[in-house]
Structure formats: C-alpha cells, structure tokens
Amino acid sequence: MDQEPSRIRRHDNLIRVEVVTTAEQLLDAHAIRAICFMEENGVSARQTYDGNDYQATHIIVYAGDEPIGTARIRWFKDFAKMERTSFRKTWRDPRVIKRCAEFIFEHISRKGYDCVITHAKPLHARLWRRMLGFMPAPGKDPLYFEGHDEPYVELVKHLTPPENAITPSSDAAILFRIEGHWDVHSEFEVVGS
Structure with a gap:
C-alpha cells in the first residue's frame, strides 16, 4: 500500500533518492517502470526495456523502504540524457519529482557535464520547463513513436559543474569509487600509505 504523498510535507526525510548500485535496487527501478509504462500507458515490454538499461545509470x-520513482541517465560525449522518468501515481507530487530531478542534475554536473536533455510529451514538457528549468531544444522537430498519440518534444537544461567535478585531473582513487559515492573511500582503498 502506498504511503500518502501528503506525509512528505511533514516528513521529507521519508523520501530518498539514490544511484542504483545493487540488483535489488535495479529490480525496484524496473518494477516502477513496468507499472508506469506498461500498465498505465500500454507501452510494450520491448519498448519499455529497449536495450539501453545495461549502459545507463539508474536512479x-x-x-521509506517503498520504491516510488525511477529515472535513467545515459551518457554521451557532451551531454547526459535523462529518460524513463516515472513515478507511481500516488507519488506524482511536484516536491518529490523536483527532489529527484535535483539529485539527477547534481549527479550529472558532478561528472563534469554541463548539459542534460530529455524528451517528453507536451503536457510533461510544460511541467519540465516550468518546474525544472528545461528549455525547448532549438531547431528540433517533435518525434513520434509507434503506439503513442502525442509527439515527444526535446528539452535542454544547462548545468554548472561544481568545483569538485570529476575530470581527468581528479585523484585516481575517485575513479575507482562507486558511482555517486566519489567522496567515500572504498573498502579496498588503502588510506594514508
């Protein structure tokens, strides 16, 4: 049973956003996507799980312990692509969505990227523009997919990488650490040798 979204206003600490690093978390992410894409929107399993899941970072x-939302990030030369964003119906709250998006933007910019794109149907595109600061991609035509009644609009958001963005000059130990946990020494890292 879903916990009521109204509870987050009183207990924001119930909501946590994480980079998927375990098989259980990945199963949770796939379950959310199945509910939202396949059950609610009638998207086929083959289109929902399109072959890009093994090359992506999942969020x-x-x-609490109940999975309520997910997204996936794919990495390209000069930009990251935020996609497959989905939340269970009772958790489609602007505060939850914004918290997830801000986590994703921080993750992308920490990796040194200054641009993220996404594709959304017109209704969601308006939401991403108003709530998350995306802008329409200049010169891009809407894209139609089989089985979808509306086109997808390409949106762009520019980010400012932080001072500690990961670059080729970053400490080598950082490059061995778990995705999203770059500031935490790994259990195998010899410290102070």
Whole structure:
C-alpha cells in the first residue's frame, strides 16, 4: 500500500533518492517502470526495456523502504540524457519529482557535464520547463513513436559543474569509487600509505 504523498510535507526525510548500485535496487527501478509504462500507458515490454538499461545509470526514489520513482541517465560525449522518468501515481507530487530531478542534475554536473536533455510529451514538457528549468531544444522537430498519440518534444537544461567535478585531473582513487559515492573511500582503498 502506498504511503500518502501528503506525509512528505511533514516528513521529507521519508523520501530518498539514490544511484542504483545493487540488483535489488535495479529490480525496484524496473518494477516502477513496468507499472508506469506498461500498465498505465500500454507501452510494450520491448519498448519499455529497449536495450539501453545495461549502459545507463539508474536512479531510484524511495519513500521509506517503498520504491516510488525511477529515472535513467545515459551518457554521451557532451551531454547526459535523462529518460524513463516515472513515478507511481500516488507519488506524482511536484516536491518529490523536483527532489529527484535535483539529485539527477547534481549527479550529472558532478561528472563534469554541463548539459542534460530529455524528451517528453507536451503536457510533461510544460511541467519540465516550468518546474525544472528545461528549455525547448532549438531547431528540433517533435518525434513520434509507434503506439503513442502525442509527439515527444526535446528539452535542454544547462548545468554548472561544481568545483569538485570529476575530470581527468581528479585523484585516481575517485575513479575507482562507486558511482555517486566519489567522496567515500572504498573498502579496498588503502588510506594514508
């Protein structure tokens, strides 16, 4: 049973956003996507799981221990692509969505990227523009997919990488650490040798 979204206003600490690093978290992310894409929107399993899941970074959102949302990030030369964003119906709250998006933007910019794109149907594109600061991609035509009644619009958001963005000059130990946990020494890292 879903916890009520109204509870997050009183207990924001119930919501946590994480980079998927375990098989259980990935199963949770795939379950959310199945609910939202396949059950709610009638998207086929083959289109929902399109072959890009093994090359992507997955994000999972929990309310307590209950998975409530997910997104995936794919990495290209000069930009990251945020996609497959989905939340269970009772958790489609602007505060939850914004918290997830901000986590994703921080993750992308920490990796040194200053541009993220996404594709959304017109209704969601308006939401991403108003709530998350995306802008329409200049010169891009809407894209139609089989089985979808509306086109997808390409959106762009520019980010400012932080001072500690990961670059070729970053400490080598950082490059061995778990995705998203770059500031935490790994259990195998010899410290102070």
